[in-house]
Amino acid sequence: MNVAKVVRRVIPGDPETVRDRVMVPARSLWRRAWTRRGIDITSSMTTRSCLVVAPHPDDETLGCAVAIMRKRAAGTPVTVVIVSDGSRAEPVTLPPAELIEVRKAETRRACTLLDVDESDVRFLGFPDAELSDRIDAIAARLTELIETLAPEQILAPTSCEGHPDHDATNEAVRRAVATTGYRGQVLEYTVWFWTHWPWTLGYGTAGWSAERLFVQPVRRLRERRPLLVDARGFRARQRRALAEHATQVGEDDAASDAATPVTGSLLATLGSPYEVYVAAGALRHLDFERPWRAGHQVRGSR
Template sequence: MMDGSPVRRGLRRLQRLALGRRARTFNEDELRCPAMVFAPHPDDETLGCGGAILQKRRAGAAVRIVLLTDGASSHAHLISRDELKAQRAQEALGAAKVLGVEEADVFLLGFPDGALDSNREAAVARVEDLLRRHRPEHLFVPYARGEHADHVSTNHLVHEAVARVGRPVTVFEYAVWAWRHWPMVGFGRTRRQQRSVLAGTVSTRLGLRILKDFRTKVSLRGVVEQKRAALALHASQMERRDAEPRWHTLHDVDGGEFLPCFFEEEELYRRIDIAAR
């Protein structure tokens, strides 16, 4: 039987080895820098930066988490948006706690899931206010290629707010959906999956852009179990509710090939240093 997955596992392994070899690890001073993590949806903070948040908190850095949207669209065909919104807010606070971030340092901006771009002006204003009040030196935002629309919007609007504030910061971009590109994952069976993987493949140029851009890393050594525990608290995304077969979870994405991308030896980031204006 032709099964592509051992081949793809091998390719992902090679991609990670190449990335890991070239990437530089955060040093102790960098781990101590105060940070603000911007997540388009609850769970992106854990998937993309859970290790960095844990390592920074261990080093004594202040870390704040900003959730841009309410995440209410993930299963809107199965439960009401209000119920899902409330559940995802609780899940996010629980996961943040496991990552070492108290409730007072989690900001739920509550913009509607899937519609961040149409709320762009209001979102930039909220982010600008948070940057001025808390003065983080490290910002974590989603990568702008191969990502869902709210992820790209988050990237753009944080950069816009940074430009308005005019203070020097270092931005670390993290990949979530951008890991999902051919040949690292298959094209899937449904039209929708195929379109999504194809879009990621084109915009990351078969992942070559990731190899070029992601040159900074944080080790998951000693924190990976806590990262898993934090992700498990995003139960709406991790467990099939009431055994409902249509309730999709992150385990289902790409036949289970997606989730392991976030539990490799290290998290990788694209680093962008922004000078004062």
């Protein structure tokens, strides 16, 4: 993920600004309603050694920083693997080769704040915005890591993130798990998920039918129960870690509750008392085309 897409200056009358003013609070209400049905897995999450698979630099911080911090506080091993090189982030104007190195350094600093040693942060270096074309190669690298590290748990982005790189990463994890016969726990974390849920539609679709507005959100609440990790006492450090991804957020946008930009549904989750997960494959029924089958045009990490 690259939060540059969702960190925007307030422009009066701008359609995206107006939309965020309506949709961010609405999604927050539904998120709170959904978490009331959730299952607290804080204790079991803390004790399992873990492989965190992040599509882009910063997804590890946005999606599962609380779980990482809780694990490390308990002395539980955590390895973070960043799949893409983050070279197509916007609106950054650095040359791609330079941006890759800058984002690696940002990730190392962020992970240090999460108490993950630099030696436990791996970069696979696949081209940003091209993960849908390289799923088998990614799965092969993940297979090696799973066999070498033998983690008790794998954390991956959801299968319906709505960002092709994220959905492709989920598919690569699924294939690696099948190849290795992995018998540990696989959970999915939420990043881009919050930009469309509970009004989820597939790639390239639009429109606001009565069913989408009023029926689907109720169905989303009832069909699955989220898995919750208690985030209280950890959000401030998560914000500091996110601020280390300086190419992706404004100087003070992530670190302060008093930030002036419109931060959107992604950053709004940092105020939630829980970090949200779902069981592997729990959301695959939602209506998203698989971009590696449909030839969908993949955007960059923003």
